[in-house]
Amino acid sequence: MLNASLSQLSALLAAKKISSVELTAEFFKRAQALNSHYNAFITLSEETSLAQARAADRLIASGGAKPLTGVPIAQKDIFCTKGWLTTCGSRMLSNFVSPYDAGVIERFNAAGAVNIGKTNMDEFAMGSSNETSFYGPVKNPWDIAAVPGGSSGGSACAVAARLAPAATGTDTGGSIRQPAALCGISGLKPTYGLASRYGMIAFASSLDQAGPMAKSAEDLALMLNVMTGFDPRDSTSLQREPEDYTRDLQKPLDGLRIGLPKEYFVDEISDDVARAVEASLAEYRKLGAKTVEVSLPNTSLSVPVYYVLAPAEASSNLSRFDGVRYGYRAPEYDDLNDMYRKSRAHGFGAEVKRRILIGTYVLSHGYYDAYYIQAQKLRRLIAQDFAEAFKQCDIIMGPTSPTVAFNLGEKSNDPVQMYLSDAYTIAVNLAGLPGMSIPVGFGNKNRPVGLHIVGNYFSEAQMLNVAHRYQLATDWHTRMPAEPGNID
Amino acid sequence: MSLSLDDVKRVASLARIEIGEEEAATVLGQLSGIFSLIQQMQAVDATAIAPMAHAQDVTQRLRPDVVTETDQRELFQSIAPQVQAGLYLVPKVIE
Numbered sequence: 001m002l003n004a005s006l007s008q009l010s011a012l013l014a015a016k017k018i019s020s021v022e023l024t025a026e027f028f029k030r031a032q033a034l035n036s037h038y039n040a041f042i043t044l045s046e047e048t049s050l051a052q053a054r055a056a057d058r059l060i061a062s063g064g065a066k067p068l069t070g071v072p073i074a075q076k077d078i079f080c081t082k083g084w085l086t087t088c089g090s091r092m093l094s095n096f097v098s099p100y101d102a103g104v105i106e107r108f109n110a111a112g113a114v115n116i117g118k119t120n121m122d123e124f125a126m127g128s129s130n131e132t133s134f135y136g137p138v139k140n141p142w143d144i145a146a147v148p149g150g151s152s153g154g155s156a157c158a159v160a161a162r163l164a165p166a167a168t169g170t171d172t173g174g175s176i177r178q179p180a181a182l183c184g185i186s187g188l189k190p191t192y193g194l195a196s197r198y199g200m201i202a203f204a205s206s207l208d209q210a211g212p213m214a215k216s217a218e219d220l221a222l223m224l225n226v227m228t229g230f231d232p233r234d235s236t237s238l239q240r241e242p243e244d245y246t247r248d249l250q251k252p253l254d255g256l257r258i259g260l261p262k263e264y265f266v267d268e269i270s271d272d273v274a275r276a277v278e279a280s281l282a283e284y285r286k287l288g289a290k291t292v293e294v295s296l297p298n299t300s301l302s303v304p305v306y307y308v309l310a311p312a313e314a315s316s317n318l319s320r321f322d323g324v325r326y327g328y329r330a331p332e333y334d335d336l337n338d339m340y341r342k343s344r345a346h347g348f349g350a351e352v353k354r355r356i357l358i359g360t361y362v363l364s365h366g367y368y369d370a371y372y373i374q375a376q377k378l379r380r381l382i383a384q385d386f387a388e389a390f391k392q393c394d395i396i397m398g399p400t401s402p403t404v405a406f407n408l409g410e411k412s413n414d415p416v417q418m419y420l421s422d423a424y425t426i427a428v429n430l431a432g433l434p435g436m437s438i439p440v441g442f443g444n445k446n447r448p449v450g451l452h453i454v455g456n457y458f459s460e461a462q463m464l465n466v467a468h469r470y471q472l473a474t475d476w477h478t479r480m481p482a483e484p485g486n487i488d
Numbered sequence: 489m490s491l492s493l494d495d496v497k498r499v500a501s502l503a504r505i506e507i508g509e510e511e512a513a514t515v516l517g518q519l520s521g522i523f524s525l526i527q528q529m530q531a532v533d534a535t536a537i538a539p540m541a542h543a544q545d546v547t548q549r550l551r552p553d554v555v556t557e558t559d560q561r562e563l564f565q566s567i568a569p570q571v572q573a574g575l576y577l578v579p580k581v582i583e
Contacts, residue, residue, distance in 0.1 A: 099563045192543040206542060235549060236542070304526045315503060322504065324578050329569045336581040337504070345506035353505055354518060357496070360503040361519075362526075374529050376539030381532075383540060416521045432543020457544075 001026065002162040003478060006071055006219040009165055013060055013070040020060065020070030024053035024114050027072045031117055031163040037484050038139045040157040042077050043085045043118040052114040059112045067222050069112030074164035076155050077118040078125055079210075080199040081105050088201045089121040089133040089151075092321045092328045092347035102199025103231045104168060104210050111226045116164045120154030123349045124318065125172055125203045127151050128421045130179070131412055132351040139408070140183060141481040142447055146405035149179030155213045156183035160481060166214035166223055170200060172207045173306055174400075174425025177437040180213055181400035181450020184439040186467065186477060187213040188220045191457050192432035193238035196231035204313035205236070207306075207429040216477045217438065217467035221245040224460060240458070248465040254288035256466065259393030263299040264424060270403045272443030277399045280440035280451045280470065284397075287469055294389040294396065298381045302427040303419055305382065308362050308375035309430070314352075315359025321347065354415065383431040390456045395466055398424055400450035404443040424452055434460050438467045439476040491520050 001023075004012070012018045028046055035041050049072070056070035080086050080098040082105075087093045101109065108115070122132040130138040130153030138153040140146040141161035148157045152169030156179035159167050169176040171189035180187030188211045195210040202208060212223030224245040231237040258281070265274070281291060323329035323343030330342035348356070362371035389396060401421060411418040428435035434457070437450035455463040471477050496516050500507040507515065561574060570577035 095567075097567060099560070099567065193546075232549075232551065236546075238544065238546070239549075301529060301532065304528045307522060308526055308529070319504075323569065325564075325576055326567045326569070333579060336579045338506075339579050340504040341506040344504055348505070354515065354522075356503050356505065357499050357515065357519065358522060361495070361499045364499065364502060370530070371526070373539055374532075374534060376541060377534035377537040378529055378532060380537050380540035381534070383543070414521075415518050416525055419522075419525070 003215070003480060004165070005216060006068065006165055006214065006222045009071050010067050010069070014065060016060070020053040020056040020114060021050060023070065024049050024072050024116065027116055027164055031158070034161060034163055034484065037144070038141060038157050038161055038163070039120055039136050040138055040154045040161065040163055041074070041117040042087055042089070042120050042135050042154070045084065045117070048083065049114055049116055056112045056114055066111045068108070068226055070114065072114045072116035072164055073108055074116050074119050074155055074158045074167035075105060075108070076152055076168050076170060077121055078170050078201050079105050079168065080201065081115065081118065084115070084118055086118065087134070088125070089123040089135060090348065090352070091134040094134060094328060096327050100199060103196030103234065104200065104227055107226050107229065113226070119152070119158055119167060122151035122153070123352050124201065124314070125151040125170055125175055125208070126314070126351050126355055128174070128178060128418050129406070129411065130154065131408065132349055134349060137408055140405050140447070142184060143405070143445055145407055146447060147182065147408055149182035149401070149405065151175040152187070152213060153179045156180055156185055156187070159183070159185045159213055159215060162480060166212065166219055168210060168227070169213045170208055170210050171429065172203050172310060173429050174422040176211045176213060177400050177425050177435055177450070177452060178422055180437040182405040182448060184448030184476070184479060185213060185215055186217055186220055186436065186438045187211065188224065188436040188460065188463070189428065189434060190224065190228060190460055191434045193236050194228040196229070196234045196237055198231050198233040202317040204310040205317060206313060207310060209429070216471050217464045218246070218249060218471070220436070221249060221464045243461060245461050245464055248461040249468045251465050252288060253284065253466065253469050256289035256395065257393040258284060258289050258291045259294035259389050259396040260291050261294050261296040261299065261389065261396060261398060263296050264398035268402050268423070269399055270443065273399050273401070273403060273449050276441030276443060276449035277451055281397065283470060283473060287473060292393055294392050296385040296389060296427065298378065298385050299427060301378050302382060302430060303423055305375045305378045305430060306426045307358065307419060308371050309379065311355040311359035312363050312372050313359070315356045315363065318352070318356055323347070379430045382427050386427070386431050386433060395463065396454040398452050400424060400437040400452040404445070404447035404449060428454055433457060434463060436463055436467060438470065439479070441476060491516060491523060
């Protein structure tokens, strides 16, 4: 049951071989028992989850079930969820019970899915290791000395440790793909604008995008069918016809042109990651694909451009957290300005404050053109690089992360080194392209390695096909971490 | 470009974040490293390139000028730190 796919669980529910209440109770019991070990969840509410499961069972009995009806899904704590504590991993929102549902949550509710809990995350999604959460770090289930990656590390951990069959994440610079790679699961960031950002607590609005995290590409396709779609409440939501992302899963890969950017295969990649990625490319050649070298010449600018644009947008988005209308308010202050300053100083953690300061600086008078506008211009160059590359290939591949998961605390005091761990994923967000990571082996200390797959705009069905065919031929995506010793 | 302690304090003041002397010194060291990284951007001549604010270069959508929101004041005020008579309470600013 723990390793079953979403479609297998759905079939069991439809055939009434198990009820949603039984399925939910099983995953809830496991999540509750193991959460002290992994810290994957911020909030678990058995009563609320089981109430949803009972409603799902009624829907199944009435014949109105959809593919995810009755299936437990873990939701990243960045999504406003009515009646649930929604903290975004921050002290600032540590008492915030959302009065409404995010667009993505509404869609899961409409599909009859069960919310199994709210997953831990880097504070306001700012981090690459899940160590900046006010609720403490998440542990990597493959090795609890290692980080799970961030910022959707709680979701990645929950799926990898089989605390939930699937989970939601968000990706601003790699926050779905990097933790998916480091925890050995599959994760997809859709084309910017496909999934609603309504009620998804904003970090950097021009980059943030919600996406699915699951064991396999097939499961991601089912999730994506639920998560995406036009939402008039999000001004960046794209008006497009609905798609069935499972439609191309079985297509053969003969003739597929895989672009390998020469800038991605450089000395910065550790040997163990390079070996696993090369082996996966060899498997793709066996499946009928051919590889071609392409160039993304402005790759080295991605991290600098990102660390101007994302903090600039963050400084604006996070200005709403001032202690007035909701959330944390400092207990003692002299006047209104002092209340703002103290509430924000105590309510935000170090990484969030650091990024607000960077953003405020680059947007301030005298620096706006030199930093913010220059970064927006270079963002176009980065996007143009991908457009040129896609003239020579159908899909781009490379490592998701230059190394396997690093140890907890290893990069905590060196923000620049931490930022560079997302070097391969950030450009995809700047260009607004879809990207995904799938497990392709293990590196040092038996820690997972991810393959980064980047597609052209709106090519999610093709990307899922490419990932699924690999997963039909290999079994990396079915591997489970060893159970912790203290669990009965 | 090098940042000074005064820059850090000025930016913290603009961002409405209280910062102590010790924290400012720590932040200065970290921001200096980050700005060294960011500085790589300046070497590129981007004079002829148009800034890119959105991946799809879309224009703002319009909707019919009709009321779509209902009054949910009670619901939203139920999570506020302090309210009175339908208003959010904040500290006094004018003596």
